[in-house]
Amino acid sequence: MKFSATKEKILEGLQQVQNVVSTRTTLPILSNVLLQAKEGTVNLTTTDLDVGVRGGFEANVDKAGATTLPARRLFTIIRELPSSEISVEVDGKNAASIRSGQSFFKILGLPEEEFPPLPKFENAKVVTMRQKDLRDGLRKTAYAISTDETRYVLNGVLFSYKENKLTLVATDGRRLAMVDLELEFPRSHEADIIVPTKAVTELARLLTDDGDVKISVGTGQIAFDLNSTLLVSKLIEGNYPNYKQVIPSEAKERITLERETFLNSLRRVSLLASDKSNSIKLSFSKNNIEITANTPEVGEARESLPVVYKGRDFSIAFNPEFLMAPLRNLADDEIFFDLIDEMSPGVLKIQTPFLYVLMPMRVSA
Amino acid sequence: MSFSADSALEYLERAHKKNRLAHAYLISGPAGSGKSVVAARLAALLNKTTPERVLQGQAPDVLVTEPASRSRKIVVDQIRGLERALQLRSAGNHKKIGIIRDADRMQTQAANAFLKTLEEPPQNSLLLLLSALPEALPETIVSRCLSLPLRSPSEAPFSPEEEQLLRLLCATAQEKPHVIERAYRVSQGMQGLLNAIRDQIRDEHAEALKREETRYRQTTDGGWLREREDYYKALTESVYRERRSRLIETLFLWWADVLRAKIGEAGRLLESCAKATAKIAAQLNIAQVLKRIRRLEEMRDHLNTTAQEALVLEVGCLHIFR
Numbered sequence: 001m002k003f004s005a006t007k008e009k010i011l012e013g014l015q016q017v018q019n020v021v022s023t024r025t026t027l028p029i030l031s032n033v034l035l036q037a038k039e040g041t042v043n044l045t046t047t048d049l050d051v052g053v054r055g056g057f058e059a060n061v062d063k064a065g066a067t068t069l070p071a072r073r074l075f076t077i078i079r080e081l082p083s084s085e086i087s088v089e090v091d092g093k094n095a096a097s098i099r100s101g102q103s104f105f106k107i108l109g110l111p112e113e114e115f116p117p118l119p120k121f122e123n124a125k126v127v128t129m130r131q132k133d134l135r136d137g138l139r140k141t142a143y144a145i146s147t148d149e150t151r152y153v154l155n156g157v158l159f160s161y162k163e164n165k166l167t168l169v170a171t172d173g174r175r176l177a178m179v180d181l182e183l184e185f186p187r188s189h190e191a192d193i194i195v196p197t198k199a200v201t202e203l204a205r206l207l208t209d210d211g212d213v214k215i216s217v218g219t220g221q222i223a224f225d226l227n228s229t230l231l232v233s234k235l236i237e238g239n240y241p242n243y244k245q246v247i248p249s250e251a252k253e254r255i256t257l258e259r260e261t262f263l264n265s266l267r268r269v270s271l272l273a274s275d276k277s278n279s280i281k282l283s284f285s286k287n288n289i290e291i292t293a294n295t296p297e298v299g300e301a302r303e304s305l306p307v308v309y310k311g312r313d314f315s316i317a318f319n320p321e322f323l324m325a326p327l328r329n330l331a332d333d334e335i336f337f338d339l340i341d342e343m344s345p346g347v348l349k350i351q352t353p354f355l356y357v358l359m360p361m362r363v364s365a
Numbered sequence: 366m367s368f369s370a371d372s373a374l375e376y377l378e379r380a381h382k383k384n385r386l387a388h389a390y391l392i393s394g395p396a397g398s399g400k401s402v403v404a405a406r407l408a409a410l411l412n413k414t415t416p417e418r419v420l421q422g423q424a425p426d427v428l429v430t431e432p433a434s435r436s437r438k439i440v441v442d443q444i445r446g447l448e449r450a451l452q453l454r455s456a457g458n459h460k461k462i463g464i465i466r467d468a469d470r471m472q473t474q475a476a477n478a479f480l481k482t483l484e485e486p487p488q489n490s491l492l493l494l495l496s497a498l499p500e501a502l503p504e505t506i507v508s509r510c511l512s513l514p515l516r517s518p519s520e521a522p523f524s525p526e527e528e529q530l531l532r533l534l535c536a537t538a539q540e541k542p543h544v545i546e547r548a549y550r551v552s553q554g555m556q557g558l559l560n561a562i563r564d565q566i567r568d569e570h571a572e573a574l575k576r577e578e579t580r581y582r583q584t585t586d587g588g589w590l591r592e593r594e595d596y597y598k599a600l601t602e603s604v605y606r607e608r609r610s611r612l613i614e615t616l617f618l619w620w621a622d623v624l625r626a627k628i629g630e631a632g633r634l635l636e637s638c639a640k641a642t643a644k645i646a647a648q649l650n651i652a653q654v655l656k657r658i659r660r661l662e663e664m665r666d667h668l669n670t671t672a673q674e675a676l677v678l679e680v681g682c683l684h685i686f687r
Binding site: 021028029031032050070071072073094107108109110119149150152153155196219220221234235236237238 | 445448449451452453454455456457458481487488489490577581583584585586588589590
């Protein structure tokens with residue numbers, strides 16, 4: 001195998017795939033990246049057996065071929081090379097010679113046959129959507145994924161295909177984020193699947209604002225084809241809890257808020273939310289919200305926010321982190337906060353189909 | 366009721382054909398009764414692979430867990446890793462099979478962490494717990510599994526080191542009773558045997574590590590190899606303890622025969638040593654024999670603590686073989 005390419009192209013390609021290489025591996029070859037050179041491109045593949053990514057870069061391929069090289073070692077060498085033109089030649093014993101300007105490196109690899117192939121997708125159910133839509137959807141939901149390993153079904157995002165909608169849901173039991181995306185697909189494609197956190201994180205990194213993504217759902221696995229890159233992942237076993245029953249069907253009060261302003265106020269006041277109770281209180285009165293936090297023996301913070309509000313006076317408390325997370329990840333200027341009373345969950349909404357359900361915290365009078 | 370390895374496998378196959386396999390089995394039986402073989406053959410049948418690949422840990426969707434810590438325990442991280450793997454769906458149409466060898470060596474925390482998964486494993490998975498000492502398992506684990514006891518094979522062959530130990534015991538039986546030299550000889554002999562076993566295991570593992578190092582040192586990133594060194598260190602200790610416990614079991618067989626000779630019971634576990642055990646029996650009364658068996662139990666328990674091995678053996682032999 002022999003090819004030459006620019007340093008930027010190779011680095012970009014390696015950055016796309018190298019996150020999947022895990023530090024704790026069961027097979028030594030999993031810390032290597034598979035390089036396959038042919039017809040003007042070099043494909044790069046990494047996998048940890050649960051998640052796999054294939055990317056690539058343009059190159060002048062003088063001699064087609066394939067090998068595997070230690071991913072981190074290759075990346076650090078390429079990053080430090082002095083010149084922008086890099087040529088790589090691999091001999092029959094998987095020894096790679098890397099030349100750039102005055103520098104020369106030789107590193108050893110393992111034969112490509114040892115590298116576990118990415119799974120094949122036969123009879124997969126395929127849908128296509130805009131990358132931008134999926135990226136926005138994941139951004140609005142992924143922060144609510146649970147990290148509690150005892151409830152493993154929550155350690156991912158639910159992809160629910162139903163009635164020409166793709167619904168994305170993430171929850172950790174105290175809050176829930178949900179997005180509906182319009183999507184055309186035949187009835188036979190209806191399904192509920194759970195994509196694990198690692199795949200969601202990688203996917204969010206790879207998705208761009210242009211182009212389409214082709215999603216294939218096979219038995220126990222899913223593939224996201226982004227034209228230049230491909231991500232495959234195993235799915236989480238089990239059924240996602242019935243999330244619909246935690247979404248309040250009614251709302252007594254709707255408060256319209258400016259997202260940035262609200263977020264900034266919360267951020268300031270939360271500085272004095274105690275580590276122990278970690279709560280922040282919102283007190284509603286006529287055309288005003290008072291946001292307060294206090295830690296006994298440390299101090300208190302208070303801030304007023306003028307709003308349009310004509311309902312009854314009441315107070316409700318929330319975990320400040322949980323309240324700020326969606327505000328940070330939304331892009332809209334205006335958000336709606338639906339409330340019932342001090343004991344019922346609050347719901348954040350925007351103009352497009354999105355909602356965020358947040359359980360209130362009990363406050364002592 | 367206990368099964369032979371073949372009939373146990375037939376039973377499991379029948380259950381599989383009728384789609385009535387339970388979610389967890391506890392396959393128990395003495396060493397050599399074929400627990401691993403039954404598990405490997407069942408896994409191979411379900412996932413269409415070969416038993417050899419299962420035992421080497423290379424079969425898809427089969428996860429083998431065994432004691433690999435220095436104290437020969439299955440630690441909680443191993444159980445968590447197994448659980449995590451079971452929570453992901455299989456890529457093919459396979460069953461996910463978790464095989465836990467020497468399940469009785471699970472740490473308490475590991476066993477507790479495992480309870481929830483064991484009671485309600487993720488869909489499409491099967492758990493096989495193997496144990497030679499099922500009574501050492503917590504009740505909470507046993508009650509969550511279907512028990513499948515295996516019969517001991519009709520003739521369990523002795524390993525070379527067990528043969529050597531028996532020869533040593535027979536030889537010392539001819540010596541003058543009630544003198545300290547006899548106990549000392551047994552203790553020295555045992556320690557010699559144990560040292561040889563330890564050296565042999567260490568050499569084998571050093572060689573395996575070296576083979577892996579020459580292959581992977583330069584061709585992959587270092588993380589895996591660093592872990593391997595620790596892994597082999599722990600494995601050496603773990604395998605050593607297993608073989609040491611077999612020698613101790615042999616001592617139990619010996620004293621069981623002495624007791625049989627003393628009370629005039631026919632049949633010997635160690636046929637070849639019948640004369641020697643009879644001779645020992647003639648030198649002691651029943652209370653003395655029972656006392657020595659209790660001392661042997663104490664020695665076995667002490668060996669599983671952090672007490673210094675040589676000291677435990679010397680003190681133990683002094684009581685047991687004087």
